[in-house]
Amino acid sequence: MRHRPTLSTKLLAMGTAFLVVALASIGFTLWVTWKLEGGAAAVNEAGRLRMNMLRMVLAQQEESPEKFAQLVQGFDTSLELLRTGDPARPLFVPWSDATRAHYHEIVREWRALRADWSAQPPGRREALQRGDAFVTELDAFVQAIEVQIARWTAGLHLFQLMMVALAIAAAVAFMALSYLLVLNPVMRLQQALARVQRGELGTRLEVEADDEFGQLAAGFNRMAHALQASHRDLERKVREKTASVELQNQRLAALYQVSALAAEAGSLEALTQGFVQQVRSVAGADAAAVRWSDVANERYVLLASEGLPPSMVEEEHCVVAGSCECGQPPETARMRVIPIVAHSAMQLPHCREAGFQTVVSVPVRLHQRLLAEVTLFFRRPFAMADDTHELLESMARHLASSMEGLRATALEREAAVAAERGLIARELHDSIAQSLAFLKIQVQLLKGAVARGDAAARDASIEELDTGVRESYADVRELLVHFRTRTQDEDIEGALRATLSKFEHQTGVPAALAMSGQGRPLPPDVQIQVLHIVQEALSNVRKHAGARRVLVRVERHPRWRFEVHDDGRGFDPATVPPDSLHVGLGIMRERAERIGAQLRIDSQADGRGACVVLELPPSAADGEPVDAPTAT
Template sequence: MKSRSPLVNRIAIVVCAVVLTSIVSMTTTLAVSKSIEGNATAINLAGALRMGAFRLLSHVASPGVSNNGGNNIRNLASQYELSLKDNNITRAIPLTEDHPLATQYRYITAYWQQTLRPALQNHAQGEPISLDMLAATEHYAGSVNQLVSMLEQRTEARIDLLHLIQIISMVFSILIIIALFVDLRDRVLKPLRKLVNIATAVGEQDFSRKANLKGSDELAQLGSAFDQMSSELALTYYELEERVRNKTEELEKSHSALQLLHAASRNLFANHDLCSGAVPMLQELEQLLGIGPIRLYLHDKESTEPVQVVTTSSTERPFYCRDHHCHACLVTPEVYDELPTEEHDGRRLLLPIRTPGNLLGTLEVWYPADKGLSDTARRLLETLSDQLATAIFLERQITEEQQLTLAEERTVIARELHDSLAQSLSYLKMQVARLRRLNIDGEQKNAHEAILDELSTGLNSAYRQLRELLATFRLKLDTPDLVTALRKTIEEFSGRLGKPVKLEFNLPPQTLSPNEEIHTLQIVREGLANAVKHADATEIFVEVVFESPQVKVKIRDNGKGLPEGGQPLNHYGLIIIQDRARTLGGQVAVQNHDQGGVEVGLTFVPKSRHLIPTETSGT
C-alpha cells in the first residue's frame, strides 16, 4: 500500500497533535475535576465536626439536661460519629493508606473512638468540664481543623494542577498553531508563491526562473517538476526557435536557389553553353546550400564510362576547357583540400540526369558528413537535375536537327551537283577529247596542245574534287559523328593506297559543330587524296587531337614531298584547304617533313558551344 505524502503526513501530525492535546487536556481536566468532586462538601462537613465536638462538650457540661442525658449523649455521639464517617468525607479521603490525609483521618477517627467519645460518654451530666477533657476536645478540634486544611490544600493543589494543565494545553496548542503557520508559510505559501511566479514567467516566455525547493514533500516534488518542465520548455522553445530559424534560413536559401535556378534555366536555354551557363550557377548554389563540389557526368556512346563535362572546383584547368581566359572552376589546392570529399569527411549524392526512357548522365554532389543534406536542398538539387536534363536533351535534339538539316541540304546539293555540274564537266571532258582528235597542223599546234592539256587537267581536277564532295556528302549522310566518318574515310583511302592508313583520334565527343565536322572531314579527305594521288607515299598517318583549347589536325606521308615552288602546277587542293581553314577560324600549314614527305597541319579553336567531356573515345 502506498504511503501518504509528506505534506499530508505533516498536516496529519499537526491535526493529531491538536486532537491529542485537546484529548489530554479534556481527560486530565475531567480526571482532576472528578478527583475534587465533593471536596467542598467534605470541607464543610469536616468544619462542622469541630463545632459538633464543642457542642457535645457543652451538652455534657450543661446542668439543665434531664436524667436521660446519658442516653442523649450516646445518641448524639453516635450521630456525630455518623457525621465523622459520612460518605462525603470518606470519598474525599484517598484510598492509599500511607497518604497524609488518610493517616490524619484515621488518627481523628481513632482519637474520637478511643479518647474523646469515651470521655464524653463517661462524663457526668452537668459536671464541670475538666481541663483534660477540654484539652482533649481542643486537640481533637485541632486535628479536625488540620484535616480541613489538608482537604483545602489538596483541593487547591488539584485546582492549581487543573490550571497548569490548561495553561500547558493552551501553550502547546499555541506552539502547534505557530509551528503550523510557520510550516505553512515556509513549505506551502512560499513554494506556492514561487510556483505561481514561475508559471507567470513561463507564460511570458521567461524560462530562467527556478523554484529550487528542498525536501521531499509534494510541493518540493512539484517545484522539481516545475524546474524540469521549465528547463524542458526552455530547451523545447529554443529548439523550436532554432528550427524556425533554420526553416526560415532554409526557405530563404530555397527562395534564392529557386531564383538562381530560374535565372540559370534561362541562361542554359539561351546561350546553349553548359559550362559557362552552369558553373557560376552551381557555385552560387554551393554557397547557398553549403555543399560542393558538384560534378556533372554525361553518357556518351563512344565511351564505356560516364565522362565529366562540368566541375565547380578544380586545381588544374580541365582538359575540355576551351576558354583559357576563364578561371571559374579553378581554386587553390588549400581551398580544394577543405572541400568535402571521400578523403575529407564528405558524403556523395548521385542524381540521375534523365528524360523519360533515356538516361543522359549523373549529377555528383558532395556535402559535409557532419551537417548532412536537408530535404529542401535535396529537392532543389533534384529540380536542378531535371533542368539540366531538359537543357541537355534540347541541346542534343537541336544538334541532331541541325545535323539532319545539314545532311539533307548537302544531299540536295550533292544531287544537284551530280545532276548539273557533274554532267557539265563530263560534257566538257568529252569536248576536250573531241578536240584532241582534230588534226591541227601548223604553228598553232603546240599552243593548242598546251591549251588542251591545261583544260584537261583543270577539268580532271574539278571533276575529282566534285567526286570528293559527293563522296563526303554521302558519307556524312550515313554517319552520325566525326569519328565514324573518319574511320570510313580511312578505310576508303587504305583501300586506294593498298596499305592501312594510321589514325590517332582523341577529340572529345561533341567538340565540334556539324559545320566544323564537315570542314574538318573534307580537309582530311583532301590531304589523304593528295597524299595518295601525288605523293607516291607508302605510309600515311592521320592525327586529330584536342590540345585545349585548340583542335589540331595533321595528315603526314612519307612521299616525295612538295616541289620547290611549294605547290604542284595546276593543283588547287591546297588552296581549297586554306579556304576551309579560314572558314573554321584557324590556320593551315603545308610543308615538307624533315624525315621526308609532306605534313598538312590544321589548328583552330572550336567556336561551337556544345558539351565537351574530359575523356576521349578510342580510335
C-alpha cells in the first residue's frame, strides 16, 4: 500500500491554497486600487500645475516679485511631488513611456520658461502664449496619466473577472475533491454497513490509503471480521445448544413414553416389552432385553426382548446370577459396558455366537433392592457417554417404579377383593345363613311335631318355614341388588332415588328423599360405600322396624350428612351386642370406617322409630384418605 497524505493534510493544503489565492487576489486588488488612487491624485496635482501656471502668468504681470517667487517655488514642489510621489496620500504617477516623456518635456519647458522669466520678464501677450503652450503640454501629460489609469482599471476589471472564474473553478474543484476525498469514502462505508445489516458479514472495504478513511476502513474490516467470527461462534453455540435441547427433548420424550407406558400397561409383560422397545431406540442398540430377578436374586428370567435371535432367547431364558457378566449378583450390580471377548470364563457364548461385540448391563433397583436387569446388545464397539449413562439410569428408575406400582396395584386389588369378600360373607352370614339356621331349627321342630302327632305344632312349624323361606328369598334379592349397585353420575342423588324406588317396590312402604345444600360431588368409591350403608339401613327397616314411612335426608354443606328415618317400633342400640348379626350394624360400621365417616344410631324402643346418621369428613369430597373414627 502506497503512502498518501492524510485527509487532514489534504484538507489543510486545500484550505491553505484557497487562502493564499484569496489573500493574493485581495492584495493585488488593494494594490491596484492604491495605484489608481495615486494616479487620480497625480491627475489632480497636474491640474494644480495648470492653475498655478495661469496664476504665475498673471502674477508676473500684476503681483510682486515675492509673490511670484512663492508661486514658482510651489510649482517646483508640485513637479517634484509628481516625480517622487507620496505614499501617504497616496499619490503616484502611473509611469509609462508616454507619461515619462511628457513629464521630462514639462520639466524642460518649465526650466526654460523660468530662466527666461528670471532674465527678462515677458510681456503680457508673450507670457500668455507661452503659458498656453505649457498648459497644453500639461494636458498631454494628464491625458497620458489617464490613459495609464484606464489601462490599470481595465486590468483590474479583467482580474476581477478572472477571480470570479477562479472562484467558480475553485468551487467545482472543491466539490469534486470533497466527493473524491470525503463523500465517496463515506458512501462506500454506508454501502458496506448496509450489506452488513443485510447479513453479508463477509463484506470488506479496500484500504487504499493510510489516511483517516483508510484507518476507518481498516477499523470497519476488523469490526466486520469480529462480527463474522462472533456470528460463527454464536451459530456454533446455537447448533450445540439446539443439539443439546433436542437431546434433552429426546430424553424427556423417552422418559415421558416410559411413564405413559407405565400408566397404560396392565401387566408386567406389556410393561417390559414396551420398555425394551423404548430403551433400544434411545440407546441405538441392536437388541435389548429385560430380565426379572427373583426375591433371592439367584436367577434372572427373561421377561421381554427385541432383536435377539430365537435361539439366544431360548438358551438364556433363565440365567443363574454370576454365571455371566450380564447376570450380576446384587451386591456387585452396577451399570457396566462389557466387551465380548473370546474364551472368557464369566461370559456365556451366546452373545459372541450371535455376533454381538458389546453388552451394556443396567441394574434395575428400588430402595437398594434389585428387581431386574436391562441388557443392551451392540454389534459394534460402544463407548457410553455421561448423558447416555444418566438417561439409562433414569429409565431404569422409572422401570423399577413402574414394576413396583404394578405389584402394589395387584396387592391392592387382592386386598380389595379380600375385603369385599369378607363383607359379602358377613352379609350372607347376617341374612341368609341365619335364616337357614332358623329354617333348620323349624325343620327339627316340624319333625318332632310329626313324630308326636301334634297337628297344631306341625302347622305352626310349617307356617314358620314358609315365613323363613320368604324372608330368605327377599334377602337373596336384596343382596343381588346391593352387589349390582353402581354409580353412573357424579351426583349421588340419582342412585339414592333408584335405591328408594326399589325399596318401595319390594316392601310397599313409601320412601322419600330430601336433598339440601350445594357441594362438590363424592368420589365413586365413597358413593359406593354410602349407598351400601343406606341400603343396609333400609334392609333393617324392612326386616325389623315395621315402619309405615321412610325418609332419607341428605345435606351437602358444610359436610356431607346422610340420615335414614323410619316411624317403626324402634330399638335400644345399647341392648344390641357389637357382634349382633340381626340388624347389620357391624357391616355398616365397617363400611363407614373404610371411608373415614362417623356412624350414629338414634333410636328408643318406644315406638317412635329410628334414625341412622352418617357424617362424612370434610375431605371426603377430595377423595383423600382419612383416619377412621369410631362409630357410635
